[in-house]
Amino acid sequence: MTTNEEEFYGQFKNMPRPSYPFPNLISPYAQQMREIYWNWIDIDYAFHSENARQKHKSHLLTDIAARGLPLLKTLDELFPIASFAANGAMMDDYFDHCSYEQMCAVRERIMALLTGEDSKEPADHGIFRQFYLLRSRAIQCGMPQRLFDKFLTSVGNLLTGYQDEKRYMSTNTIPTWPVYLVLREDTSGGLPFCKYVAMQKDFRNLPDTVLEHTHILRLHTLAALMIGIHNDIVSLPKEMKREGDVINIVKVLQKGHGLSWKDAYAMAMDYHDKLLKEFLILHENLPNFGQWQHLAYDYVHAIGIMIQGVYAWHTNDTARYVPGGYVEPEYQNAKMK
Numbered sequence: 412m413t414t415n416e417e418e419f420y421g422q423f424k425n426m427p428r429p430s431y432p433f434p435n436l437i438s439p440y441a442q443q444m445r446e447i448y449w450n451w452i453d454i455d456y457a458f459h460s461e462n463a464r465q466k467h468k469s470h471l472l473t474d475i476a477a478r479g480l481p482l483l484k485t486l487d488e489l490f491p492i493a494s495f496a497a498n499g500a501m502m503d504d505y506f507d508h509c510s511y512e513q514m515c516a517v518r519e520r521i522m523a524l525l526t527g528e529d530s531k532e533p534a535d536h537g538i539f540r541q542f543y544l545l546r547s548r549a550i551q552c553g554m555p556q557r558l559f560d561k562f563l564t565s566v567g568n569l570l571t572g573y574q575d576e577k578r579y580m581s582t583n584t585i586p587t588w589p590v591y592l593v594l595r596e597d598t599s600g601g602l603p604f605c606k607y608v609a610m611q612k613d614f615r616n617l618p619d620t621v622l623e624h625t626h627i628l629r630l631h632t633l634a635a636l637m638i639g640i641h642n643d644i645v646s647l648p649k650e651m652k653r654e655g656d657v658i659n660i661v662k663v664l665q666k667g668h669g670l671s672w673k674d675a676y677a678m679a680m681d682y683h684d685k686l687l688k689e690f691l692i693l694h695e696n697l698p699n700f701g702q703w704q705h706l707a708y709d710y711v712h713a714i715g716i717m718i719q720g721v722y723a724w725h726t727n728d729t730a731r732y733v734p735g736g737y738v739e740p741e742y743q744n745a746k747m748k
Contacts, residue, residue, distance in 0.1 A: 420648045420734050426673075427680055428726070429641045431687070433715035435723050440486040441477035444493050448473040455541055456501065463738045467504075469730035472497035478720035479604055482611040482713060487552040491545050492607045495566065498541040499600060503573065505538070507740035508655070511577040518570035525563055557619070558609050565602040572597030580655045591663045592636070598658065599642060601635030604717055614710045621707050626698050633690045634714050638721050640683045645725045645732050647676070690715070 438444070448471075452464050459467070476493035483489045506514060523529035524543045533540040549559055576594050579586050586594065596602070609615055609622060621627060643650070643659045650656035651672065657663075660682070665675035694715070700707045730736050 423648050431719040433719040436481035438477040438481045444473040466738050472500045475724045478724045479717040491549040494545045504738040506742050509742050514574040562606040568597045585657045585666045595639035596635045599635045599639030601638035605631040
């Protein structure tokens with residue numbers, strides 16, 4: 412491998428990338444959400460270095476939600492999912508090198524705030540205050556409790572995934588394929604996004620007989636895995652160069668099959684495309700949902716728009732997945748507020 416970072420990244424430029432047959436849209440509230448997010452960083456992330464704060468501002472992390480859920484009707488509805496996306500990503504960057512036990516404590520505190528078990532707003536600014544605000548803004552925008560509960564369950568699973576992957580990251584151990592699939596389904600962030608898709612249009616009217624149907628839940632899994640894989644593909648140049656970045660499909664396949672990184676990359680793309688094919692087949696062959704048939708079909712189509720939107724954020728990025736663009740972990744066993 413070349414030691415020049417620009418040249419190293421250049422090796423990946425002509426590799427094939429995912430492609431999705433869904434509209435590429437963006438919320439009309441995207442710019443307003445960015446400005447709120449920049450303010451979060453100035454106020455709540457003072458414990459970050461100036462370099463980290465400026466890089467996170469340039470990453471436009473709230474655009475993940477603005478592109479993934481472009482059909483939300485108000486800024487208030489966009490706020491909770493944009494908060495989840497941006498603060499989840501910044502939290503993941505910050506705690507990248509923390510231990511399994513430390514991440515357990517972080518997960519427990521966040522879930523207590525999100526469920527309302529801890530109903531007191533954190534006195535000092537910081538990551539935890541942002542999750543407290545996420546809950547309050549979800550209530551404010553009128554998110555139905557049953558949808559919020561589904562969303563929280565998926566967020567809890569994501570944080571458990573963050574926790575469990577630390578055992579591999581801390582020892583620089585690449586997981587086996589089955590372990591990777593379990594971890595990536597949770598840590599991609601795709602499942603919370605799938606749950607929040609029900610906040611768009613009239614999808615909140617869909618009963619649990621639709622939203623919790625095994626056919627629909629499989630579509631959620633496929634969406635989450637595709638998001639995780641395309642994130643792995645986009646972030647591969649960074650993760651090839653950093654010790655501990657082991658939760659990446661290319662690294663997993665490379666080690667598991669004794670392949671070159673290019674052959675492992677091709678295998679990863681083939682697996683991704685099989686997932687997409689399954690998603691499209693299941694979309695066109697939904698169960699009989701009776702009076703909800705058309706709305707259920709449109710809901711799955713909106714999940715497709717979500718997948719496309721999250722990928723569009725990656726492909727429009729000019730600041731995060733470029734040489735020197737990533738934020739180095741800054742957590743040093745400090746007590747978080």
